[in-house]
Amino acid sequence: MFDKDRFIQNCIEAVAEGKLAVQAVVAEAVSDRASLISALGEPAHAGLSTLYRSDDLTIIDFAWAPCMSLMPHNHQMFSVVGIYSGREDNLFWGRTKTSIEAIGAKSLGAGEVVVLGEPIIHSVLNPIGKMTRAIHVYGGDFFQPHSPRSEWEHETLTERSWNMERVKQLFAEAESRFNATANG
Template identity: 65%
Template sequence: MFDRQDFIQNCIAAAAEGQAAIRELVAEAVSDPTRIAAELGPPTHAGLTPLYRSKTLTIIHFVWAPCMSLMPHNHQMYSVVGIYDGREDNVFWRRKAASIEAVGAASLGARDVVTLAPDAIHSVLNPIGRMTLAIHVYGGDFFAPEQPRSQWDHETLAEEAWDVERVKRIFADAERRFGVTTG
């Protein structure tokens, strides 16, 4: 059975072992979507809710609004993403001379887990008409990383400084656009 506090404590302990140990914990957590949903409760808003934050580890509950997309971005730390309801499509990118180019993709559904290396660049889309629910674990402080993060404009693919407040607005705008609030 998924227990939020146990999950957090297990992730703290596993962080010393690295990304593979975190992946196992996330995979176990999302293997029973009903239990994780019961523990975290029904989503009331699209957005990112920190469950735990330290200099070496951040655990976030993500709620993606229907049909929303997030621009290409990097994390500058490893991440493990586990989906427990809905769908999350990722496009993976790599740097080229003055921009980025797409190099792959992965479509994740309930019970799926993906790991991203510290230098990974990806964009995210919830392609379905309902909320997607996920647990993301990062190997550092997601909100104050040691190295500056970047995001890339959807249209021009020009690199910009990461703006977490803009990301929060994207979630809020998507929620309003699709009228998905339940709270």
Template identity: 55%
Template sequence: MFDKELFIEDCRSAIRDGQKGIREVVARAVSDPSSVVRVMGSEAKAGIVPLYRSESLTIMHFTWAPYMTLPPHNHNMFSVVGLYSGREDNLFWRRTEGAIEVAGGQSLGAGQVATLGRDIIHSVVNPLDKKTAAFHVYGGDFLAPDDHRSQWNHETLEEGNWDLAAVKNRFGEFDHRYDLWRDAELAAVV
């Protein structure tokens, strides 16, 4: 059975082994997705909830609204993503002269884990009509990083400053859209 407090303690211990150690802990935690769902749920409001935060480690619980997108961005620290519900599609980008271009992708389902290196630029999509839930574990303080972070405009791919408040608002906007859609679907049934 998944134990949230034990997961946090295991991550705190594994950070000394870097990304590899964190990946092992996250993979073990999401290996039984239904156990995680029983503890964490899968229908929480879309958003980013810190579970643990220090200068060297941040553990976040992400809930993605249906069809939600997050524009290309970097972290400037390693991260490990472990899904326990839904699907998360990542596009990986590389810098070019004055822009970025797609360099690859990875689709994750419940029970799967991805590792992203310090210099990775990625965008994220929940392609499903249901919520997606995951743990994102970072090798640093995700909420107040030492290094400047960037995000890129979805349409123009112009680089700008990472804006955590705007990202949090985006989760709320997509969650609101989901609520409106769900309410309309329920009304149509009645």
């Protein structure tokens, strides 16, 4: 049975060892998806719920709206992503002289985990018609990283400063769009 407090403690201990130790903790958690869903509950809305936050560790429970896309962005710290319901498609980007370009992709289904290194730029898509749930564990303070974060505008791939309020608005808009089409 998933125990949130024990999971947080395991992540605190693992982050001192590095991202591969965190990966093992997250992999164990998402291997029992039913228990994880039971412990964390069904989300009322798309968005993110912070389970733990400190200077060297942030744990977030993400609920991705159906068919939602999040613009390319970086974290300035490593992250470990574990999917426990639905699907999350990650497109990886590399810097060019003037912008970024796609360099790879990874599709994750329930029970799968990926480690993203500190320099990674990625965008995220929930390609299915239901909520996707994921635990993201970051090796730092996701909300106030030591180095400034960037995001890239979807259409022009123009770099700009990361804006958490804009991200929260994207989650709300994606949920609203889906609800409008589902009820229309």
